[in-house]
Amino acid sequence: MNPEFEKIVDEADLPVKTKNDLKKHISDHKISEKQFNEIMERIFEEYGKTRIEPCEAVGIIAAQSIGEPGTQMTMRTFHYAGVAEINVTLGLPRLIEIMDARKSPSTPTMTIFLEEDYANNRDRAREVSWQIEAAHLHEFGDIKTDMVDMHVEVVLNKDVCKKRKISVDEIMERAPKKIRDRGHYRDFESEADPDHLKLFFYPKDMESYQNLFTLAEHVRNVIVQGIDDIERVVVRKENGEYILYTEGSNLKGVFEVEGVDTSRTRTNNIAEISEVLGIEAGRNAIIDEALSTLREQGIEVDVRHIMLVADMMCMEGEVKQIGRHGIAGEKESVLSRAAFEVTVNHLLDAAVANEEDILEGVTENVIVGQPIQLGTGDVKLIAKRTS
Amino acid sequence: MSTKFSVIGHMMVPDHQIMSVEEVDDLLTSYKITRDQLPKVYHDDPSVKEIGAKINDVIRIVRNSQTAGRAEAYRQVVKRPKK
Numbered sequence: 001m002n003p004e005f006e007k008i009v010d011e012a013d014l015p016v017k018t019k020n021d022l023k024k025h026i027s028d029h030k031i032s033e034k035q036f037n038e039i040m041e042r043i044f045e046e047y048g049k050t051r052i053e054p055c056e057a058v059g060i061i062a063a064q065s066i067g068e069p070g071t072q073m074t075m076r077t078f079h080y081a082g083v084a085e086i087n088v089t090l091g092l093p094r095l096i097e098i099m100d101a102r103k104s105p106s107t108p109t110m111t112i113f114l115e116e117d118y119a120n121n122r123d124r125a126r127e128v129s130w131q132i133e134a135a136h137l138h139e140f141g142d143i144k145t146d147m148v149d150m151h152v153e154v155v156l157n158k159d160v161c162k163k164r165k166i167s168v169d170e171i172m173e174r175a176p177k178k179i180r181d182r183g184h185y186r187d188f189e190s191e192a193d194p195d196h197l198k199l200f201f202y203p204k205d206m207e208s209y210q211n212l213f214t215l216a217e218h219v220r221n222v223i224v225q226g227i228d229d230i231e232r233v234v235v236r237k238e239n240g241e242y243i244l245y246t247e248g249s250n251l252k253g254v255f256e257v258e259g260v261d262t263s264r265t266r267t268n269n270i271a272e273i274s275e276v277l278g279i280e281a282g283r284n285a286i287i288d289e290a291l292s293t294l295r296e297q298g299i300e301v302d303v304r305h306i307m308l309v310a311d312m313m314c315m316e317g318e319v320k321q322i323g324r325h326g327i328a329g330e331k332e333s334v335l336s337r338a339a340f341e342v343t344v345n346h347l348l349d350a351a352v353a354n355e356e357d358i359l360e361g362v363t364e365n366v367i368v369g370q371p372i373q374l375g376t377g378d379v380k381l382i383a384k385r386t387s
Numbered sequence: 388m389s390t391k392f393s394v395i396g397h398m399m400v401p402d403h404q405i406m407s408v409e410e411v412d413d414l415l416t417s418y419k420i421t422r423d424q425l426p427k428v429y430h431d432d433p434s435v436k437e438i439g440a441k442i443n444d445v446i447r448i449v450r451n452s453q454t455a456g457r458a459e460a461y462r463q464v465v466k467r468p469k470k
Contacts, residue, residue, distance in 0.1 A: 015452075015454070015455035015456055015457075015458075016455060016456035016457040017452075017454070017455055017456030017457075018455075018456075019456075020456065255392050256392075262392045262393075262396070262397065263396050263397050263398055264397075264398050266398075266399065273399065275433075276394075276433060277394055277397055277399060277400050277433055277434070278394060278400060278428075278432045278433045278434035278435070279428055279429070279432055279434075279462075280400060280401050280403070280428075280434060280448055280450075281394075281397065281399040281400045281434075284399045284400075284401075285399060287453075288399075303453045303454060304454060307452075307453075307454075311426075314426070315426045315427065316426075316427050317426075317427040317428045317429040317432065317462075317465060317467070318429065
């Protein structure tokens, strides 16, 4: 391509993507300067047309563009989302979940990518999955409740421990500690016998069988390996590499596991992403999740609408829901807030606080019957008569 | 947290840069806005902590936009309000 043309393209006031496309298209053609100028002119014209016009009500267009296709979504679905046997909420419930900025989704799940050495080796991928999947003590051996001597006896299975790459000592140390810390149950004493692979638990109150059974239940379900919130891990091969899919989500915990690719691993819990990776990552997560939820249902919504929604939700530095506890509830105008939900409360509070409404927004002006500041309503034109 | 982990290195986190005072002034005059009209980011946001920005700094975020290819956004660092 003519270097002069390239320079003009590079300096033009156009988006990077348009520039790259343009360069790609004209690089393998012979173009005269006149033709090039015409091309540039036409591109500026077309680009001008794609831009949003001043005073356009973009928010309302976004709401309609997402809302209408939303009516065609499945009301209630609990799909096994194609991905292994992991259950993921999809369709309308998921979309509502995203827009409501819930603290945790109803079916949290993670997609864990592995580092190169682990991603190509099934056994090593499996090893990583054991470090992540929460395993209860009863998976590592037999648990007996001795009602005569009033104690709980755990006999560990050495083969299982070896297979899952955890030492017997580690389990013996971790189990009583975890019952105290995570289970919040402290009325017991424990004793380890590593030579016979045995672990004993004695309740403090030797008289009550109830205590013995509560203790046995805690011992059975204490998590000795893996990350507490991750209930299940499925290893799958996709595009030539092993990927872990999980039920349950704990981004911070998983990042600490060896072999996990910390640059690609993700979760569907938006609140968690914005906490661990920051608000910008949260914005990206909202866009990705909303888009994939809509796509999965065969609905094509322009990204710009979703980007606008995500931008609004992340404006203030944290993910805010759309609705009365978030964006709609924090509007400046009293009338605008009252028009949305819980009208009386807003009016009453505003009256008590002696609030004022300066009638700048759209809703307030519709209520009082004035022209709104949108479209032609925002333009003031004074014509000078020539005669 | 392991030593190799970096917030900026994650696929979902766009590039963050602290802007100089002159850049901020140019930005505000070109858009005809005041500082508090900028979107915000909390001072304890992981990406803000990683680049070492202070309260009242303005951060330039270079996003990989799906429409434009590359888009710049700006956020002002503010203190996280107490609940």
